[in-house]
Amino acid sequence: MTGKRAFAETPAYVVLLGISGLWGAVSSGYPLYTRVFGGVLGALCAGFLIVELVKRRRKRVAAGP
Secondary structure, three states, rough: OOOOOOOOEEEEHHHHHHHHHHHHHOOOOOHHHHHHHHHHHHHHHHHHHHHHHHHHHHHHHHHHO
């Protein structure tokens, strides 16, 4: 039986962080350093999600039908 996970441990939280980072990166009202950090944060979140989805797919394929 799996335990209940906190929202901060779910992929949905990573999506939320990525969206907020990319929003900060494209907003012209923020200073340059904030925009660069937001872009890096958004890119890292996207990379993490891709790795997470590949891991889940491999688990499903290994489990079989």
